[in-house]
Amino acid sequence: MLSIDSIEKGVVIDHIKAGKAMQIYSYLNLDVLDCSVAVIKNAKSAKLGKKDIIKIEDRIDVDLNILGYMDPNITVNVIEGGMITSKLKLTLPDRLVNVIKCKNPRCVTSIEQEIAHVFKLSDKQQKVYRCVYCEQEQK
Amino acid sequence: MRHVIEPTDLTLEEQSELIAEASLIMRNPSRYAEVCRGKILASLFYEPSTRTRLSFESAMISLGGSVIGFASGDVSSAAKGESIADTIRVAGCYADICAIRHPKEGSALVASQFSTIPVINAGDGGHEHPTQTYTDILTINAVKGRLENMTVGLCGDLKFGRTVHSLIKTLSLHPGNKFLLASPEELAIPDYIKWILRDRGCEFEETRDLEGAIGKMDILYMTRVQKERFFNEEDYVRLKDSYILDMAKLEGAKPDLAILHPLPRVNEISVEVDKDPRAVYFYQAMCGKFVRMALIKKLLDL
Numbered sequence: 297m298l299s300i301d302s303i304e305k306g307v308v309i310d311h312i313k314a315g316k317a318m319q320i321y322s323y324l325n326l327d328v329l330d331c332s333v334a335v336i337k338n339a340k341s342a343k344l345g346k347k348d349i350i351k352i353e354d355r356i357d358v359d360l361n362i363l364g365y366m367d368p369n370i371t372v373n374v375i376e377g378g379m380i381t382s383k384l385k386l387t388l389p390d391r392l393v394n395v396i397k398c399k400n401p402r403c404v405t406s407i408e409q410e411i412a413h414v415f416k417l418s419d420k421q422q423k424v425y426r427c428v429y430c431e432q433e434q435k
Numbered sequence: 436m437r438h439v440i441e442p443t444d445l446t447l448e449e450q451s452e453l454i455a456e457a458s459l460i461m462r463n464p465s466r467y468a469e470v471c472r473g474k475i476l477a478s479l480f481y482e483p484s485t486r487t488r489l490s491f492e493s494a495m496i497s498l499g500g501s502v503i504g505f506a507s508g509d510v511s512s513a514a515k516g517e518s519i520a521d522t523i524r525v526a527g528c529y530a531d532i533c534a535i536r537h538p539k540e541g542s543a544l545v546a547s548q549f550s551t552i553p554v555i556n557a558g559d560g561g562h563e564h565p566t567q568t569y570t571d572i573l574t575i576n577a578v579k580g581r582l583e584n585m586t587v588g589l590c591g592d593l594k595f596g597r598t599v600h601s602l603i604k605t606l607s608l609h610p611g612n613k614f615l616l617a618s619p620e621e622l623a624i625p626d627y628i629k630w631i632l633r634d635r636g637c638e639f640e641e642t643r644d645l646e647g648a649i650g651k652m653d654i655l656y657m658t659r660v661q662k663e664r665f666f667n668e669e670d671y672v673r674l675k676d677s678y679i680l681d682m683a684k685l686e687g688a689k690p691d692l693a694i695l696h697p698l699p700r701v702n703e704i705s706v707e708v709d710k711d712p713r714a715v716y717f718y719q720a721m722c723g724k725f726v727r728m729a730l731i732k733k734l735l736d737l
């Protein structure tokens with residue numbers, strides 16, 4: 297198994313539910329980065345049995361907010377100088393852009409092609425997001 | 436550049452200024468007859484709403500401006516298949532300000548995101564209708580001389596009626612207002628409105644009995660109970676009469692009650708009530724023009 301010591305600087309996204317790494321890879325748009333990215337599937341985990349891990353080398357500025365929405369159990373370690381310099385606390389992002397789609401058939405997003413599906417956090421406790429166009433809620 | 440997509444796009448202070456300005460215009464409309472000379476309103480009505488369209492167009496013409504646009508009848512040729520984003524970008528080439536009515540929720544917000552001119556939401560599919568709310572508060576202010584310390588009755592469809600929700604949200608920001616909410620159980624006010632009222636420390640009471648509650652009201656805002664909202668015809672027939680306002684129900688009402696209705700009315704206010712001086716719904720329609728004049732003037736910085 298790869299260990300975090302092997303990167304000098306970067307971000308390690310750990311405790312991803314096994315099988316979900318590629319989904320996260322695509323939501324974070326990691327395909328557009330030109331730094332090296334390692335996706336580790338089915339790593340052994342004391343906590344989860346099996347887990348996925350993503351390592352992003354050299355970059356620590358990737359916007360990871362979306363992880364808080366996808367799975368609050370994910371942990372994020374920031375590595376600098378070969379050491380974990382901080383553990384990011386994931387919180388629910390205030391806005392979700394093109395992550396979930398509005399299901400309200402009366403919503404303008406059902407007809408207008410060029411607009412993004414944007415949701416705003418309206419209730420942190422209940423994890424409720426509302427479509428900015430029609431205010432329909434989505435949990 | 437400012438847009439008005441929902442009532443709160445103007446702060447409470449700006450709403451007060453708007454009401455003050457509309458009241459000035461109402462008193463002396465001829466003074467404002469040239470204010471928008473050379474300006475053009477694009478009136479983009481994707482669905483029929485004759486009353487709203489007429490009030491916007493009349494407002495612009497009364498300010499000395501002109502109107503271009505389309506009404507639902509010719510949407511097929513004007514805008515069929517074209518995105519709202521494209522339509523508004525084109526409208527911006529020909530007009531200085533736009534009023535848009537569209538059946539989809541959020542359509543006016545989309546328009547504003549792509550627009551080079553101020554956008555006024557003239558109704559987006561029963562979602563928001565800010566100029567109706569401004570009309571309602573201008574009317575109440577004109578008739579009662581105040582917006583606070585009143586007992587406000589709302590009657591009919593309190594569940595789906597967004598104009599009712601907007602009015603409650605706005606009036607609950609003014610001190611000392613109480614709300615009496617008369618509706619059939621099926622059309623009761625949604626929980627989120629009740630949370631807002633509790634949050635703001637406003638007294639409110641829900642009732643199934645309009646006649647019993649009418650005596651306490653300073654304002655009575657009537658809305659239509661639509662047949663489509665009921666699961667079966669029997670419930671509708673059984674319930675609708677309790678929420679129809681007639682002279683008999685008005686017997687116990689205050690002499691200075693003000694009866695409002697956003698119009699169009701179907702049968703929820705009996706025509707015999709029209710002659711009663713407490714019926715102000717046609718006056719309300721007139722207020723709708725003056726408040727839109729004030730809004731157009733404000734958004735054009737004139």
Ligand SMILES: [Zn+2]
Pocket residue numbers: 398399400403404405427428429430431432541
């Ligand atoms: Zn929506």
